[in-house]
Structure formats: structure tokens, C-alpha cells
Amino acid sequence: MRITNSMMSNRMMLNINRNMRLLDTLQMQWSTGKQIQFPSDNPILASRALNFRTAVAQNQQHQRNVDQAESWMEMTESGFTEVTRILTRINELVVSGDAVENVGGMQAIATQIASYLDQLGLAMNASYTGRYLFSGFRTDQPGTILRDDPNLRFEDITQHFTSRNVENIHAIQRFEVGAEPVITEASVLKLPFTHIENVRVSVNGGAQIAATPRSIDDVDAYRPGPGEIFYIVETGEIVLGSNFASADTFDVQYDKEGFNRGDLNPIVYFTVTDPSTTPPRTFSMEGQHIEYEFGIGTRFPINSLAKDVVSAHLVADLRSFVSTVLGAEVSERSDIMARLAADPDNADKTQAELSQMADAQIAREEQMIMTALQSKFSNMIEIVQNHTSAVSRHQTDLGARMSRLDLVRDRLERDEMSLERVLSQNEDADLVEVAMRLSNAEAIYQASLMAGINMVQLSLANFL
Numbered sequence: 001m002r003i004t005n006s007m008m009s010n011r012m013m014l015n016i017n018r019n020m021r022l023l024d025t026l027q028m029q030w031s032t033g034k035q036i037q038f039p040s041d042n043p044i045l046a047s048r049a050l051n052f053r054t055a056v057a058q059n060q061q062h063q064r065n066v067d068q069a070e071s072w073m074e075m076t077e078s079g080f081t082e083v084t085r086i087l088t089r090i091n092e093l094v095v096s097g098d099a100v101e102n103v104g105g106m107q108a109i110a111t112q113i114a115s116y117l118d119q120l121g122l123a124m125n126a127s128y129t130g131r132y133l134f135s136g137f138r139t140d141q142p143g144t145i146l147r148d149d150p151n152l153r154f155e156d157i158t159q160h161f162t163s164r165n166v167e168n169i170h171a172i173q174r175f176e177v178g179a180e181p182v183i184t185e186a187s188v189l190k191l192p193f194t195h196i197e198n199v200r201v202s203v204n205g206g207a208q209i210a211a212t213p214r215s216i217d218d219v220d221a222y223r224p225g226p227g228e229i230f231y232i233v234e235t236g237e238i239v240l241g242s243n244f245a246s247a248d249t250f251d252v253q254y255d256k257e258g259f260n261r262g263d264l265n266p267i268v269y270f271t272v273t274d275p276s277t278t279p280p281r282t283f284s285m286e287g288q289h290i291e292y293e294f295g296i297g298t299r300f301p302i303n304s305l306a307k308d309v310v311s312a313h314l315v316a317d318l319r320s321f322v323s324t325v326l327g328a329e330v331s332e333r334s335d336i337m338a339r340l341a342a343d344p345d346n347a348d349k350t351q352a353e354l355s356q357m358a359d360a361q362i363a364r365e366e367q368m369i370m371t372a373l374q375s376k377f378s379n380m381i382e383i384v385q386n387h388t389s390a391v392s393r394h395q396t397d398l399g400a401r402m403s404r405l406d407l408v409r410d411r412l413e414r415d416e417m418s419l420e421r422v423l424s425q426n427e428d429a430d431l432v433e434v435a436m437r438l439s440n441a442e443a444i445y446q447a448s449l450m451a452g453i454n455m456v457q458l459s460l461a462n463f464l
Contacts, residue, residue: 016448056419059412065292066409069302073402075128076304080395082123083309086116087388090318094384097377103330103366106373110325117318121262124306134306135268136288143306145263153257155280157196158271161189161250164386165313166240167379170372171222172328178339179331180365183372186222187245190316191236192264193256199231202251203244211238235323236316264315269307294408300401308394314387321380328373330365333358 093109093116100106124134124143131139145152171184199211211231214221222239224230230239238252256266266272271284289301336358340346346354 012448019444019448052419052422056416059416059419062294063409063412063416065294066405066412069292069294070402070405070409072128072133072302073398073405075126076133076302077395077398077402079123079126079133080304080309080391080398083120083391084388084395086119086123087384087391090116091381091384091388094377094380097380098374101370103328103369103373106325106370106377107328110322113318114322114326117315117322118262120310120315120318121264124310134304134309135265136285136303136305137290138267138283138288141267142265143268143310145259145261145265148260150258152259153255153275154266154272155255155275156253156271156273156282157256157266159191159252159312161252161313163246163248165189165250166245167317167383169237169324169379170375172324172369172372173216173219173221174331175217175219176339177331178335178337180361181328181368183368184222187240187242189238189240189250189252190313190320191238191252191254192312192316192319193254194236195233195256195258196231196236197255197257199238199252199254201229201238202253203247204249205251208253214239235320237320264312269312294405295412298408300404302401304394304398309391311387311390317380317383317387321376324376325373328369330362330369333362336361 090113093112097106097109100109121144125146126133132142134143135141166187166189168185168187171186172181173184174181199213200208201211202208209229211229212224213233214230216232216234221230221232224239224241226241226243228241229244231237232239240247244250267274267283269285271282271286273280273282285305285307288305290303291299291301293299337354340349340354340357346357349357
């Protein structure tokens with residue numbers, strides 16, 4: 001076959017271009033540090049690189065989730081710490097009540113406890129980046145009402161009680177000014193609200209029983225008959241008839257209109273219906289745990305609910321305690337004297353005799369009220385300790401989740417190192433090898449150019 005100059009020129013250009021392509025490929029590997037620049041360079045390698053990069057991106061997102069979850073849980077732990085500190089102080093105050101020998105001293109303790117109760121409400125309004133920590137999915141809802149709202153209404157507020165929530169109390173009532181108080185024993189459930197409506201109680205899962213509203217001034221307010229349930233409007237106490245006091249469970253439903261600053265937010269604490277929406281919307285706190293994903297198949301909640309930190313039972317117990325102690329007052333001497341003087345039976349009594357009778361009544365009242373309040377303080381010690389233990393259990397659960405989060409962080413960091421190493425092995429170029437090949441390719445390219453120049457310099461005169 002005859003070889004022409006044109007054939008030689010074309011083959012020379014083909015070889016030079018092939019050498020240039022190799023040189024360009026090696027120069028790109030040297031400048032970028034990567035084996036391939038386009039998927040078409042090596043589809044298998046490119047596919048593996050995409051998988052590895054996806055795994056690295058997922059790992060980095062999971063690490064960001066860990067950072068966010070850790071910040072949220074640290075703020076939550078601060079809330080738990082504050083609540084525990086407040087309950088510890090309340091417990092100290094209640095215990096100190098045993099050493100108090102007058103009603104005024106007990107009321108001073110109750111006043112301090114009332115201020116700590118307000119602080120518990122503020123603790124439930126803790127927030128992180130504008131989201132309330134203890135409100136479940138409803139991070140726009142505070143744990144307690146932020147301002148007085150007389151028009152705010154909720155219906156079918158539902159609370160669950162057990163036999164452990166039934167308290168045997170000594171109710172203190174005074175029916176007339178200057179008269180001796182009446183102490184009545186009763187078994188009660190305590191609600192966190194007063195002045196509620198349409199109270200219904202289901203005992204041991206049975207049919208609902210309508211609770212009869214009673215004023216604390218009613219003589220029979222704390223004396224329901226068998227099969228009866230009373231609701232004390234001013235105190236929020238549900239007084240159980242004798243045949244209900246030993247029941248195992250109680251489900252209470254009621255409506256309430258008008259809330260004060262610091263009241264529990266029903267949306268955050270209970271199953272409740274909001275009649276202001278169309279149609280009325282029912283809210284529930286069941287399943288309100290915010291879960292983050294920290295890996296395939298690795299999910300767990302990062303939040304704690306208000307009802308597990310400062311429970312409605314805790315608030316009701318403290319408010320009832322404060323209300324009872326502050327409301328228990330010994331009659332004024334002037335009121336007693338006026339009542340004694342108005343009694344026809346004392347018409348023949350001298351002023352000195354009336355004064356002695358007044359002194360005796362004051363002493364009796366003081367003793368009666370002290371006995372009732374001491375019983376209240378004694379019961380409250382156990383109640384506060386039980387609530388403190390419950391808070392500690394939930395705080396321990398939070399601590400366990402935080403410890404688990406530390407383990408997850410360590411695993412993700414190790415996984416990231418492994419993935420980065422595998423990714424590098426898959427797509428990074430061996431620069432030492434690339435440098436050697438680049439040097440050879442440059443020499444070959446220069447040689448091909450020189451050969452081409454020598455061939456081009458030949459002319460027809462050389463052949464002649």
C-alpha cells in the first residue's frame with residue numbers, strides 16, 4: 001500500500017492529539033487532585049463517588065441534628081434544675097412548718113410558697129430560639145397563660161386521677177363573723193383551676209356523674225352523701241362521697257372561661273376542646289414528643305413535656321395548700337365580743353366575763369386551726385416529696401437521652417472519618433503517580449512534536 005504525505009500528516013496529528021488528551025487529563029488530575037472530572041470519564045467510579053458523597057452529607061446532617069438536639073436538651077435540663085431547686089426550697093419551707101407555733105408563722109411560710117409557685121410557672125415558659133421547650137409540637141404555646149384573658153374559653157378539659165391523688169383533708173369553714181370555725185374531714189381531688197363549669201366525674205371508668213357546685217360557705221360543702229360528688233367553686237376541690245373515696249381511678253371533665261396570668265395553659269397540659277375555632281378543635285398532649293433522626297433507624301425524643309415537669313397535680317396541690325393556709329384566720333377579738341354581746345344568752349354577763357369568753361374562744365380557735373394546719377403541713381411534706389421524686393425520674397430520663405446523644409455523636413464522628421477515607425480512596429488521585437505520568441506524557445508530547453516538525457520540513461526537492 002502506498003503511504004502518502006497526507007496519510008502521514010493525518011496520523012501525526014492523531015498521535016499528537018492523543019498525547020495532548022493524555023497530557024490534559026493528567027494536568028487536570030494534578031490541578032484538582034481528583035481521578036475523574038466528569039462521570040463519563042469512569043461511570044463506575046463516578047457512581048461510587050456519588051454514593052459516598054451522599055453518605056457523607058447524611059452523616060454531616062445527622063451531626064447537625066446532634067448539635068441542635070444537644071442545645072435543646074441542655075436548655076431543658078436547665079429548666080429541670082430550676083424546678084428541682086424550687087421544689088427543694090418548698091420542701092424545706094413545709095418541713096419548717098412543724099416548728100411554727102402560731103397561725104401567722106404558717107401563713108408567712110405559705111406566702112413564700114406562693115411566690116415559688118409563680119416561679120414554677122415561669123420555668124414552664126422557658127424557650128429556645130423562640131420556641132417553648134415544654135409544649136410538645138405546639139412550640140408557639142407557653143406552658144402558662146401570659147396575661148389575664150377573661151374571654152378565653154376551653155371546653156371538655158380532661159384530667160386523669162388515681163387513688164394516690166385522693167387527699168384526706170381537714171377543711172376549715174366559718175359561717176358567721178365572730179363564730180368559731182368548723183373543721184370537717186373530707187376526701188378530695190384538687191383541680192388547678194377555680195370557678196369552673198359543668199364538672200363531670202367518671203369513677204373507675206363508669207358513667208359520668210355531674211358534680212354539684214358548692215360554695216365554701218355552704219354548711220354541707222364538705223359533706224356529700226353516698227353517691228354524691230361536690231365541687232367547691234372557690235377552691236377547685238372535688239369532694240367525694242364516702243363510697244367513691246376508695247376508688248382506683250377518676251376521670252374529670254369540665255369547662256372554664258376566663259384565665260389569669262400564671263394559670264396552666266390547657267392546650268399544653270390536657271386533652272381539651274377550643275370552641276373558638278370552626279369547627280371546634282380538640283387538642284391532646286398524647287404523642288407530643290419531638291424526635292430527631294441521628295442515623296438510619298436511630299431516632300429518639302429530645303423534648304420533655306410540661307405535664308411531666310410541673311404537673312397539673314403539683315400546681316393544684318400547692319395552690320390548694322396556699323389557699324387553705326392563708327384563708328385560715330383566727331377571729332378578731334372585736335368580732336367575737338360583738339357576737340357574744342348580741343347573743344341573748346349572754347345578756348346578764350359582765351364585760352369582764354364576755355372578755356374571758358372571748359379569750360377562751362380565741363384560744364380554742366387558735367388550737368383548732370393549728371391542729372388542722374399542722375395536719376395540712378404533714379400531708380404536704382409527703383406530697384411535695386412525691387412530686388420531687390416524679391420530677392427527678394423525668395430528669396433522669398432526660399439525662400439518659402443526653403448520654404445516648406454523646407454516644408451517637410462519637411459514632412457519627414468515627415463514621416465521618418471512615419467515609420472521608422473511603423471517599424478519598426475512591427476519587428482522589430495519587431499525586432506522586434500523577435506527577436511521574438505527567439512528566440512522561442510531557443516528554444512524549446514534545447517528542448511527537450519534534451517528529452512532526454522533522455516530517456513537515458521534507459519537501460519535493462528532498463525526494464528529487
